[in-house]
Amino acid sequence: xxxxxxxxxxxxxxxxxxxxxxxxxxxxxxxxxxxxxxxxxxxxxxxxxxxxxxxxxxxxxxxxxxxxxxxxxxxxxxxxxxxxxxxxxxxxxxxxxxxxxxxxxxxxxxxxxxxxxxxxxxxxxxxxxxxxxxxxxxxxxxxxxxxxxxxxxxxxxxxxxxxxxxxxxxxx
Amino acid sequence: xxxxxxxxxxxxxxxxxxxxxxxxxxxxxxxxxxxxxxxxxxxxxxxxxxxxxxxxxxxxxxxxxxxxxxxxxxxxxxxxxxxxxxxxxxxxxxxxxxxxxxxxxxxxxxxxxxxxxxxxxxxxxxxxxxxxxxxxxxxxxxxxxxxxxxxxxxxxxxxxxxxxxxxxxxxxxxx
Numbered sequence: 001x002x003x004x005x006x007x008x009x010x011x012x013x014x015x016x017x018x019x020x021x022x023x024x025x026x027x028x029x030x031x032x033x034x035x036x037x038x039x040x041x042x043x044x045x046x047x048x049x050x051x052x053x054x055x056x057x058x059x060x061x062x063x064x065x066x067x068x069x070x071x072x073x074x075x076x077x078x079x080x081x082x083x084x085x086x087x088x089x090x091x092x093x094x095x096x097x098x099x100x101x102x103x104x105x106x107x108x109x110x111x112x113x114x115x116x117x118x119x120x121x122x123x124x125x126x127x128x129x130x131x132x133x134x135x136x137x138x139x140x141x142x143x144x145x146x147x148x149x150x151x152x153x154x155x156x157x158x159x160x161x162x163x164x165x166x167x168x169x170x171x172x
Numbered sequence: 173x174x175x176x177x178x179x180x181x182x183x184x185x186x187x188x189x190x191x192x193x194x195x196x197x198x199x200x201x202x203x204x205x206x207x208x209x210x211x212x213x214x215x216x217x218x219x220x221x222x223x224x225x226x227x228x229x230x231x232x233x234x235x236x237x238x239x240x241x242x243x244x245x246x247x248x249x250x251x252x253x254x255x256x257x258x259x260x261x262x263x264x265x266x267x268x269x270x271x272x273x274x275x276x277x278x279x280x281x282x283x284x285x286x287x288x289x290x291x292x293x294x295x296x297x298x299x300x301x302x303x304x305x306x307x308x309x310x311x312x313x314x315x316x317x318x319x320x321x322x323x324x325x326x327x328x329x330x331x332x333x334x335x336x337x338x339x340x341x342x343x344x345x346x347x
Contacts, residue, residue, distance in 0.1 A: 009211045012193035013218025019185055020219065021226030024236050027178045031186070033267035034287075041291040058295035068179035073270055075183015080274030082184070083191035092276040096198035096263065099279075111282040114262050118286020119293065121258025122266065126294045127301065128251025129241045131266045135252075136216060139241055141223035143327055145314045146243040153252025154259060155205070161260025162205035 020137055029068050030142075032134030034125040036070045038062045102166055128153070187271050190215075196271035198263035198279070205260055210342040217335045224328050240315055246308030247301075262286070 020031050042064025046053040053059055084090035095110045103109060125131040128150045130139060136154070139147025190196050195212045203209030230236045259265055262283045264272050269287075272280040317324040 006194040007189075007192040009193050009195070009214035010218045012189050012195075013215035014222040016186065016189050016193075016215070017219035017222030018226065019182065019189070020223050021230070023178075023182050024227065025230055027175060028236070029175075029179070029182075030239050031182070031267075033265075033270075034291075037266060037287045037291040038295065041288045041295065044288065045292060056295050058298040066176070068175045071176045071179030072183035072186070073267065075180045075185075076187035076190070076267055076270040077183075077274045078180075079184035079187025079189075080191035080196060080271035081187075083188040084275035087192070089191075090276050092278060094278045096202075096277065096279065098199040098202055099263070110279050114264075114279050114282035115286040115289075117258045117260070117262030118269075118283035119258070119290035121255050121262055121283075122287035122290035123294050124251045124254025124256070124258055125266060126251070126291065127247050127305070128249075128255055129244070129247065131255065132216075133265070133267045135241065137219055137223065138239075140220045141227045142238050142240055143224060143228075143316045143324060143331075144238075144240040144243075145311070145316050145319050146241045146248050148316060149243065149245065149248040150252040150255075153249050154256045157253040157256025158205040158260045159207070159256075161257050162202050165260065166202075166206055 016137070017141070020141060027068070029072075030134070030138040031072065032069055032130060032138055033073050033076075034122060034131040034134060035062055036067075036073045037122050038126065039064050039067065039070060186267075187274060190268060190271045191275055196264070196268045196275060196277075198272070198277065201259070201265070201268065202263045208347060210339075210347050213342070214339060217339055221332055221335065224331070228324050228328060238315075240313040243311040243314045244306060244309065245311070246305045250305060258290075 023029050023031060038058065039062055042053060042059040042062065046064050053064065081090070094107045095105055099110055128135060129146060130150060132151070132154065135147045135150040140151065193215050194200055195215050200209060200211050204212045227236070231238060264280055264283050266287060269280040269283045273284070315324070317327045320327065
């Protein structure tokens, strides 16, 4: 165990792998997250304009509703909160340390980039057919070819963007 | 127990693990993309190693079925690259940002909001994409063993060998 009290990444990873397998074995559900953003967006839209939302084809394919995966995603929030409180690592932060060292403590700047990043990321994940959970964990566990292609694409673009953002910046 | 309760419990366990492994943090995610700190890669590889052995063991025993996503080169690659761009800017992925918010990283909230907005945009352009991008290079539901014409256990063994070599190299480099 490291000084920050974090779990060893290999042990934690293996544990997450076992949880993923058990989920498939017990309830037949492969882990994933990005579909829930579609269903949630649909739920919000349905609240404001029910007639129009039912006509959107993508919301017919992914019906706006609270399902297994939605609860899984909410559970992640709760599980992380519990772990953070128990270990005393809960800390309110508006800007990540690495970001602050490069771009300063401005909250608005971070919020705008995070928002834009979120828009692009989910658009890409839905287009690709999954995110690092659905394609990364669940896809690669099943040795699915689409998983390998998507994950490699995630990293290639991610490395390029991180490189551009932090070029000439502080190393830590 | 119903399906929703199972989902919630699985999520709580998963969220607990990823917070403890510290992989929910922006610094860890971007640390990996800057090739400075490979914690999330170590976690991912280890999860996949354990997962593929378990999945294919129970699959061979006939206890479970696979849910392979179709290989559509156009959308897998273009969508994958777009995701990577967004990920590099946001520093969280759809699942880990919930974990980040759970440990008090408030900037994850903007990512969640962005993702809800982005999903809504995607729902609107989907019909147009369906006639174009989605029709490119459709290989159907294909696994790597099927593609290579090898037994899945050979592929699993090879992936574990090459993956471990890569992880060993990261450890040697101290990243």
